[in-house]
Amino acid sequence: xxxxxxxxxxxxxxxxxxxxxxxxxxxxxxxxxxxxxxxxxxxxxxxxxxxxxxxxxxxxxxxxxxxxxxxxxxxxxxxxxxxxxxxxxxxxxxxxxxxxxxxxxxxxxxxxxxxxxxxxxxxxxxxxxxxxxxxxxxxxxxxxxxxxxxxxxxx
Amino acid sequence: xxxxxxxxxxxxxxxxxxxxxxxxxxxxxxxxxxxxxxxxxxxxxxxxxxxxxxxxxxxxxxxxxxxxxxxxxxxxxxxxxxxxxxxxxxxxxxxxxxxxxxxxxxxxxxxxxxxxxxxxxxxxxxxxxxxxxxxxxxxxxxxxxxxxxxxxxxxxxxxxxxxxxxxxxxxxxxxxxxxxxxxxxxxxxxxxxxxxxxxxxxxxxxxxxxxxxxxxxxxxxxxxxxxxxxxxxxxxxxxxxxxxxxxxxxxxxxxxxxxxxxxxxxxxxxxxxxxxxxxxxxxxxxxxxxxxxxxxxxxxxxxxxxxxxxxxxxxxxxxxxxxxxxxxxxxxxxxxxxxxxxxxxxxxxxxxxxxxxxxxxxxxxxxxxxxxxxxxxxxxxxxxxxxxxxxxxxxxxxxxxxxxxxxxxxxxxxxxxxxxxxxxxxxxxxxxxxxxxxxxxxxxxxxxxxxxxxxxxxxxxxxxxxxxxxxxxxxxxxxxxxxxxxxxxxxxxxxxxxxxxxxxxxxxxxxxxxxxxxxxxxxxxxxxxxxxxxxxxxxxxxxxxxxxxxxxxxxxxxxxxxxxxxxxxxxxxxxxxxxxxxxxxxxxxxxxxxxxxxxxxxxxxxxxxxxxxxxxxxxxxxxxxxxxxxxxxxxxxxxxxxxxxxxxxxxxxxxxxxxxxxxxxxxxxxxxxxxxxxxxxxxxxxxxxxxxxxxxxxxxxxxxxxxxxxxxxxxxxxxxxxxxxxxxxxxxxxxxxxxxxxxxxxxxxxxxxxxxxxxxxxxxxxxxxxxxxxxxxxxxxxxx
Numbered sequence: 001x002x003x004x005x006x007x008x009x010x011x012x013x014x015x016x017x018x019x020x021x022x023x024x025x026x027x028x029x030x031x032x033x034x035x036x037x038x039x040x041x042x043x044x045x046x047x048x049x050x051x052x053x054x055x056x057x058x059x060x061x062x063x064x065x066x067x068x069x070x071x072x073x074x075x076x077x078x079x080x081x082x083x084x085x086x087x088x089x090x091x092x093x094x095x096x097x098x099x100x101x102x103x104x105x106x107x108x109x110x111x112x113x114x115x116x117x118x119x120x121x122x123x124x125x126x127x128x129x130x131x132x133x134x135x136x137x138x139x140x141x142x143x144x145x146x147x148x149x150x151x152x153x154x155x
Numbered sequence: 156x157x158x159x160x161x162x163x164x165x166x167x168x169x170x171x172x173x174x175x176x177x178x179x180x181x182x183x184x185x186x187x188x189x190x191x192x193x194x195x196x197x198x199x200x201x202x203x204x205x206x207x208x209x210x211x212x213x214x215x216x217x218x219x220x221x222x223x224x225x226x227x228x229x230x231x232x233x234x235x236x237x238x239x240x241x242x243x244x245x246x247x248x249x250x251x252x253x254x255x256x257x258x259x260x261x262x263x264x265x266x267x268x269x270x271x272x273x274x275x276x277x278x279x280x281x282x283x284x285x286x287x288x289x290x291x292x293x294x295x296x297x298x299x300x301x302x303x304x305x306x307x308x309x310x311x312x313x314x315x316x317x318x319x320x321x322x323x324x325x326x327x328x329x330x331x332x333x334x335x336x337x338x339x340x341x342x343x344x345x346x347x348x349x350x351x352x353x354x355x356x357x358x359x360x361x362x363x364x365x366x367x368x369x370x371x372x373x374x375x376x377x378x379x380x381x382x383x384x385x386x387x388x389x390x391x392x393x394x395x396x397x398x399x400x401x402x403x404x405x406x407x408x409x410x411x412x413x414x415x416x417x418x419x420x421x422x423x424x425x426x427x428x429x430x431x432x433x434x435x436x437x438x439x440x441x442x443x444x445x446x447x448x449x450x451x452x453x454x455x456x457x458x459x460x461x462x463x464x465x466x467x468x469x470x471x472x473x474x475x476x477x478x479x480x481x482x483x484x485x486x487x488x489x490x491x492x493x494x495x496x497x498x499x500x501x502x503x504x505x506x507x508x509x510x511x512x513x514x515x516x517x518x519x520x521x522x523x524x525x526x527x528x529x530x531x532x533x534x535x536x537x538x539x540x541x542x543x544x545x546x547x548x549x550x551x552x553x554x555x556x557x558x559x560x561x562x563x564x565x566x567x568x569x570x571x572x573x574x575x576x577x578x579x580x581x582x583x584x585x586x587x588x589x590x591x592x593x594x595x596x597x598x599x600x601x602x603x604x605x606x607x608x609x610x611x612x613x614x615x616x617x618x619x620x621x622x623x624x625x626x627x628x629x630x631x632x633x634x635x636x637x638x639x640x641x642x643x644x645x646x647x648x649x650x651x652x653x654x655x656x657x658x659x660x661x662x663x664x665x666x667x668x669x670x671x672x673x674x675x676x677x678x679x680x681x682x683x684x685x686x687x688x689x690x691x692x693x694x695x696x697x698x699x700x701x702x703x704x705x706x707x708x709x710x711x712x713x714x715x716x717x718x719x720x721x722x723x724x725x726x727x728x729x730x731x732x733x734x735x736x737x738x739x740x741x742x743x744x745x746x747x748x749x750x751x752x753x754x755x756x757x758x759x760x761x762x763x764x765x766x767x768x769x770x771x772x773x774x775x776x777x778x779x780x781x782x783x784x785x786x787x788x789x790x791x792x793x794x795x796x797x798x799x800x801x802x803x804x805x806x807x808x809x810x811x812x813x814x815x816x817x818x819x820x821x822x823x824x825x826x827x828x829x830x831x832x833x834x835x836x837x838x839x840x841x842x843x844x845x846x847x848x849x850x851x852x853x854x855x856x857x858x859x860x861x862x863x864x865x866x867x868x869x870x871x872x873x874x875x876x877x878x879x880x881x882x883x884x885x886x887x888x889x890x891x892x893x894x895x896x897x898x899x900x901x902x903x904x905x906x907x908x909x910x911x912x913x914x915x916x917x918x919x920x921x922x923x924x925x926x927x928x929x930x931x932x933x934x935x936x937x938x939x
Contacts, residue, residue, distance in 0.1 A: 018278070020278060021278075028191075028192075029276075032194065033185075034185075034188075034189075034191075034192035035184070035185020035186065035187075036185070037189075037352075037353070037403075038191070038433075039352045039353070039436070040436040040860070040861045041435055041436060042436065042860050042861065042862070044860070044861035044862060045352065045436075045861060045866075047352060074185070075184070075185030076184075076185050088183040088184075091179070091183055092175055092176070092179045092180075092183060093175065095175075095176070095826045095827070095829070095830045097179060097182055097183070098404070098659035098660070098661070098830060098834060099351065099352065099353070099401075099402065099403045099404040099658055099659030100178075100179075100181075100182025100183075100187045100401065100403065100659070101187075101189065101351070101352040101353045101403030101404060102352050103182045103183060103185075103187075104185045107183070125869075126869045126870045127869075127870060129868075129869035129870075130868050130869050130870050132869070133352065133861070133866050133868065134352070134869075135350055135351055135352050135404050135406070135834075135838070135866070136352075136404055136659050136830075136834045137830060137833065137834050138830075138833035138834045138835075138836060138837035138872065138875070139837070139868075139869040139872075140833045140874055140875070141830065141833075142869070143869065143874075
């Protein structure tokens with residue numbers, strides 16, 4: 001077992017975990033933050049995307065112990081975050097979700113796009129989203145939602 | 156009413172309104188509750204010992220060390236009297252077989268369940284799996300469906316004469332099938348995986364307070380799963396409750412019973428603790444969620460002027476090792492044989508269709524069931540005929556589509572198209588894609604050396620499977636009258652219970668819109684509850700594009716009954732005659748005043764002393780039902796059209812433009828309709844270009860991760876242009892037709908026809924999905 005100290009959604013957390021435990025299983029099974037979803041567990045689908053020190057990571061292929069000393073933000077940690085508030089509304093208005101399973105990872109990836117690339121066009125948004133799979137929507141609503149937030153943030 | 160929520164005072168929230176989804180908020184907050192998000196105290200995690208080979212006998216299992224009371228096999232289940240899954244169709248000649256929950260002596264596909272290991276964590280349970288030893292005598296596997304039908308092939312099931320599960324013939328005027336011009340082609344739609352982002356998941360416990368087994372499962376069919384649990388485990392109906400909470404996509408995979416849905420609950424009963432099994436992606440890709448896999452030899456016969464005469468085909472469907480509950484293993488082969496004609500007129504038909512068993516996972520229904528394959532085969536044969544005759548593929552289709560004046564139209568195989576204007580869908584898609592502009596561009600050529608092509612795909616889809624068709628096949632789930640339960644709550648709102656299951660379709664919104672249309676309530680006052688057998692009316696569930704037609708119809712009919720009850724109380728309060736009342740804006744309106752639903756509800760629930768003496772004791776809580784009358788299915792249809800650019804040197808296919816002209820009858824919510832079509836279309840693009848579950852000669856699966864199995868991503872399709880025709884169905888409430896599956900049906904045909912149009916100067920034709928660069932190059936090289 002390995003001791004682990006980190007911040008999750010602003011809260012200080014200390015735990016003793018197996019070295020093989022993934023960050024995703026840690027936030028889900030140990031912290032009961034179930035908004036982080038597991039779609040493939042091999043780093044392709046992006047459903048488990050969380051922020052580590054402000055940057056998106058695949059929590060399914062990140063060991064929990066590798067998060068020692070970091071700040072993790074899961075989908076439950078964005079209540080007072082302006083870009084996320086705008087994205088949630090835009091996803092709602094653009095029918096950017098159906099079953100909702102990819103949505104938390106999509107939103108975390110989308111927040112990274114709108115904050116890091118304030119001038120991104122559709123092609124760039126589609127390229128940036130290539131690391132997140134959605135089986136329901138055909139991506140049209142998701143791309144439109146992200147573009148609408150980029151436009152609003154430019155105004 | 157398709158033009159915008161014009162129900163009685165509905166304020167734009169009824170049929171036709173673009174209402175934003177009521178269910179979005181919890182998903183956007185990360186607060187959806189899927190099976191894997193439910194934590195019960197003392198839960199044990201399950202991991203499964205699975206077959207490493209495709210075919211073997213004399214299976215022997217040695218438990219891992221330290222697994223006493225935490226390791227279970229088929230022997231343990233048999234000792235407890237658990238019955239296997241056994242689904243036999245009523246079609247004559249169908250060969251039956253058991254689908255064992257855990258393997259019993261023989262192994263029939265890689266990934267088949269062998270034993271269950273339990274531990275406090277999944278990782279520890281997987282450690283136990285690694286310590287289990289199994290021994291067997293390997294047998295030659297049956298891997299390819301064309302080899303499987305040969306007499307020399309090994310037998311998947313020892314007691315069968317051959318591997319043909321069902322040999323069906325669909326002949327009509329077959330002696331006159333020939334005509335002066337014929338084209339013959341073979342086509343193959345390869346096996347793929349369904350891949351909802353949430354895989355299967357089961358959590359089960361014997362609940363002492365409820366005194367029954369409670370099973371949480373990611374299911375589209377909770378009531379049918381409950382039937383199966385009772386049948387296999389020997390429990391009474393009042394001893395089982397199935398909950399399908401939020402479900403992360405299904406697309407057909409979750410409308411069949413998985414062995415895990417039986418043996419995990421059984422194991423939970425043995426250990427007297429909750430047990431959960433969460434399928435990982437490798438298990439999903441390898442063990443269960445396989446679909447499609449059709450082979451066609453097709454001959455299309457026509458007059459020299461292009462009039463279609465006869466259709467001949469020999470169809471083989473690889474159904475895998477077992478028959479799945481409740482839809483069996485012949486759903487694909489019989490539907491393919493019966494409806495290969497598509498939306499076209501034929502005067503003769505000679506089609507043979509065989510379902511064959513192989514040492515691969517059983518195929519499951521997947522969005523479109525059989526129709527992506529038949530659309531692919533027929534539409535490619537039509538383009539081959541057009542090239543043979545020197546005609547525009549567009550013109551040849553227009554000449555042979557069933558015209559609107561022939562509706563309702565009885566097909567050559569006895570089906571009935573209820574309504575629609577098929578040529579208009581083709582005409583509009585051709586206008587949008589601009590065929591003339593493509594032809595001009597082809598003459599000019601491309602600066603980058605790529606080749607441009609345009610292709611069409613037309614289809615019809617029987618939606619909301621009717622009672623008689625399911626009964627004829629003898630399926631284990633036959634849909635009858637769909638029911639809804641509607642309750643006027645004490646504050647004047649509505650709680651609606653339905654037995655269908657919402658897993659992304661937006662039904663918590665669209666089904667509420669039906670009630671808004673009827674009563675003019677604010678949609679915030681309407682709640683739709685589903686996914687729990689304890690609280691919803693019985694239903695065969697959500698599949699076959701049936702939920703809006705059936706559950707929507709049931710809600711409409713039930714609201715009609717409830718509305719009368721509300722009007723009776725309202726008439727008493729208004730001191731007027733029942734016949735003098737109407738409902739508008741959630742109020743009962745009489746000749747000299749009106750009274751709100753809230754007031755009616757208050758009197759019924761809180762002040763019954765104010766009710767008339769002869770009040771109907773049925774009150775304001777009603778269950779009623781619907782099915783189309785007569786017992787027929789509404790047919791949706793569409794034409795898809797695409798422009799592609801093909802690189803003949805590299806074999807790469809890029810979609811440059813894609814348009815869809817579709818008709819799903821009356822549109823309940825245009826936003827949801829567009830979303831269903833767009834999502835379905837991208838799945839169809841996956842079938843067309845990317846997705847394939849490959850196996851080696853020993854039956855080992857080669858596509859076991861998302862790195863080996865390519866899912867369509869955000870860069871793979873330009874924004875599709877959608878166009879809607881609205882021809883209401885005469886069979887249904889509001890004229891709606893089923894919609895969920897259609898988008899996925901014609902993209903393989905459409906894209907392949909566009910590729911073949913691009914390659915026509917080479918005389919090359921692709922004939923197999925997915926149309927990978929390797930396959931395009933092979934076609935070009937063969938003709939160079």
